[in-house]
C-alpha cells in the first residue's frame with residue numbers, strides 16, 4: 001500500500017515538472033487552482049500539449065502525424081505508451097518521450113474528468129488532422145476568416161469547452177458556465193489569435209502561416225512580403241486588420257469572466273486574458289512583430305497578475321489597453337473607422 005502511494009506521489013510530482021517545463025505562464029496559474037481542479041487541469045494541459053507537440057512537428061511524416069492525431073484519445077489510455085519520433089529540435093519532445101508518466105496520472109483522475117479530457121482530445125486531434133492533411137497541405141495556410149475561426153476553435157476554443165466542463169463537474173462553478181459554448185470558445189480564440197499575431201515571424205521562419213489569406217491577401221501577394229521595408233505601410237494596415245478581427249472576442253471574454261464565482265478559477269481564467277489584451281495593445285501598429293518576437297515587459301506582467309483578482313480591476317485593465325489601441329489608431333489607416341467602432345463596442349461591454 002505504502003509502496004503504491006510513494007510511486008503515485010512521485011509520478012504526480014513529475015507531471016508538475018513537465019508542466020513547468022512546457023509552459024511557465026500556464027503552470028503558474030494552474031498551480032493556483034483549488035485541490036479539486038488542479039490535477040485535472042494539469043493533466044488536461046499535459047495531454048493537449050502532447051497532442052500539440054505532434055501537430056507542431058514539421059519533420060514528422062504527414063501520414064504518421066495524421067494517424068497519431070486521430071488516435072491520441074485512445075493513446076492516453078495505453079499504459080506505458082511513449083513516443084520518440086519527434087525531431088531533435090521539437091521543444092517539448094521530452095514530454096512524449098516520458099508520456100507513460102502522464103498516462104499513469106491521467107488514469108488516476110475521476111472518471112468524469114477523464115471523459116471530458118478524452119472527448120476534447122478526440123475533437124482537437126481530428127480538427128488538427130483535418131488541417132494538416134486537407135487543402136492546407138502546402139504550408140498549413142489558412143484561407144478564409146471562417147477557416148481561421150475554425151482552426152482556432154479546434155486548437156483553443158475546444159480547450160475553453162473542456163475547462164468549462166471541468167469547472168462545472170468539480171462543483172466549483174455552476175453548470176451554466178458550460179452551457180454557453182460561444183463564451184467558452186471566445187476564451188480560447190482571444191488567446192490563440194493574439195498569439196498568432198504576435199508569432200508572425202517565428203511561424204514564418206518555421207514554414208507555418210496562420211493569418212487568413214482573406215485578410216493578408218488584401219495587402220500583399222506573398223505572406224512574407226510584410227518583412228520587406230518597402231511594404232511597411234501595407235504591413236501596418238494588415239496588422240491593424242488582424243487586431244480588428246481579434247477585438248470581436250473581447251465582449252464575450254468579459255461576459256465569461258463575469259459569470260465566475262470561485263476565486264481560484266477566476267484568477268486562472270483572468271490572468272491569461274489580461275496578458276493577451278496587454279499583448280494585443282503592444283503589437284498594434286508595432287512593425288517589430290514582422291522582424292522578431294516581442295513580449296510584454298516582466299514588470300508589467302507581474303503588475304497585471306497581482307491586479308487580476310476581481311472583475312472591476314480586470315474591466316479597468318481592459319479599458320486601459322483598449323484606450324491605448326485607440327490612441328495608436330491612425331486616421332490614414334483604411335481600418336481606422338472599423339477599429340474605432342470595435343473599440344466602441346468593447347467600451348460599452350465593460
Ligand SMILES: O=C(O)CO[C@@H](C(=O)O)[C@@H](OCCCCCc1ccc2ccccc2c1)C(=O)NCCCCCc1ccc2ccccc2c1
Nearest residue numbers: 026044045048049052155156159160187188191192268269
Ligand atoms: O507550442 C506551444 O507552446 C504553443 O502552441 C500553440 C500552437 O501550437 O498553436 C497553441 O497550442 C494549442 C493546442 C494545445 C492547447 C494547449 C493548452 C493550452 C492552455 C491550457 C490551459 C489550461 C488547460 C489546458 C490547456 C491546453 C497554444 O498553446 N496556444 C495558447 C493559447 C491556447 C489557449 C487555450 C485556452 C483556452 C481557454 C482558456 C480559458 C481559461 C484559461 C485558459 C484557457 C486556455
Ligand SMILES: [Mg+2]
Nearest residue numbers: 052053055056
Ligand atoms: Mg504549439
Ligand SMILES: [Mg+2]
Nearest residue numbers: 052055056155
Ligand atoms: Mg500547434
